[in-house]
Amino acid sequence: MEPIRVGLVADPAAPTEIARRLTDLRPPDGSGHWDITVVSEPFTIGSEDVGAAVGRLQDRAREHDWDLVVGLTELPLHDHEGRHLLVETDPEQRTAVLSLPALGGLRMQARTRRAVRSLISSMSDPHPMDQHHVALPQRRGRWRLLVGMVLANRPWLLVPGLKSALVAALATGAVATVNSTVWLLADSMSWWRLVVATIASIALVVGWLVIDGELWDRPDDDSPQARERSRLYNGSTLLTLTVGVLICYTALYVVNLAWAYFILDPDVMGGYLKNPTGHADLFVLAWFVASAATVGGGLGSGLESDEAIRAAAYSKREQDRRDRLDRNSDQSTT
Numbered sequence: 001m002e003p004i005r006v007g008l009v010a011d012p013a014a015p016t017e018i019a020r021r022l023t024d025l026r027p028p029d030g031s032g033h034w035d036i037t038v039v040s041e042p043f044t045i046g047s048e049d050v051g052a053a054v055g056r057l058q059d060r061a062r063e064h065d066w067d068l069v070v071g072l073t074e075l076p077l078h079d080h081e082g083r084h085l086l087v088e089t090d091p092e093q094r095t096a097v098l099s100l101p102a103l104g105g106l107r108m109q110a111r112t113r114r115a116v117r118s119l120i121s122s123m124s125d126p127h128p129m130d131q132h133h134v135a136l137p138q139r140r141g142r143w144r145l146l147v148g149m150v151l152a153n154r155p156w157l158l159v160p161g162l163k164s165a166l167v168a169a170l171a172t173g174a175v176a177t178v179n180s181t182v183w184l185l186a187d188s189m190s191w192w193r194l195v196v197a198t199i200a201s202i203a204l205v206v207g208w209l210v211i212d213g214e215l216w217d218r219p220d221d222d223s224p225q226a227r228e229r230s231r232l233y234n235g236s237t238l239l240t241l242t243v244g245v246l247i248c249y250t251a252l253y254v255v256n257l258a259w260a261y262f263i264l265d266p267d268v269m270g271g272y273l274k275n276p277t278g279h280a281d282l283f284v285l286a287w288f289v290a291s292a293a294t295v296g297g298g299l300g301s302g303l304e305s306d307e308a309i310r311a312a313a314y315s316k317r318e319q320d321r322r323d324r325l326d327r328n329s330d331q332s333t334t
Helices: 014-020 050-064 108-124 140-152 155-161 163-177 180-188 191-213 224-263 266-273 279-301 314-333
Strands: 004-010 034-040 068-073 084-090 095-099 133-135
Touching: 004 014, 004 050, 004 108, 014 034, 014 068, 014 108, 034 050, 050 068, 050 084, 050 095, 068 108, 084 108, 084 140, 095 108, 140 224, 155 163, 155 224, 163 224, 163 279, 180 279, 191 224, 191 279, 224 279, 224 314, 266 279
Parallel strands: 004 034, 004 068, 068 095
Antiparallel strands: 084 095, 084 133
């Protein structure tokens, strides 16, 4: 029996990494063989109907002489009614598009493997599938999609992009920790004011990242689909940046706490404050210093628009996707 030639067309970065781990897929019943080829290139943009993506995949299938093709995209998909989709298929042309964020983000490799195996098995069947698309639940689906988009952004990769701000904040915190005025301020702070200071410092840095990197997405038009797409993009960008900055904040707190334990004597602090202090008070001091240093060091240093930070915005990646699609279109016409 001749092997079934399968094309996996994946968006660059994370979708391509996932696709390259699927080349060993085999039919569920163990019969036959799938010859899987991975191509890394953008094939859709969020402002287009999903049918345009299906059309590009069919063109790729004809170029490479594939029997069937599956596209893996990092973008949310939607139908004509505005519902978010997990899968869109064209059974007759043996073409399918899978939205990876719609899988929810957790155990992405395993979920993608199951979904792609199911799609290939269904499209390999001589009898076409009846179902052309799979829509997400109306309410829970949006949150699932948003979580998937945030995890697809891999917010932990923002830390290298924040390195200059983090170094400046560490230096600011090291100096502030041995400042007696800072001791007085930390001692006077109640827990709720410390919480507010933490939230405010993180929000300021996130806001500055959005402004400095021009990461805020605006709708292309006044249609409900465009506004919903912008809300999803902006929501995922804000959550991604918040998680990345929170990771940096936590690292800053741990380093400040270790520095305070190494350099400070609670008895000396207590004598200056005229109030008995112990090692537990150093936790409060490190907490206050982390918030102050995040604002003073982070914003004062000038945050660079690192590529990792810009990649946290779906709108920036979509602009790159459009540019590459335009270049590919120009090359095909020449």
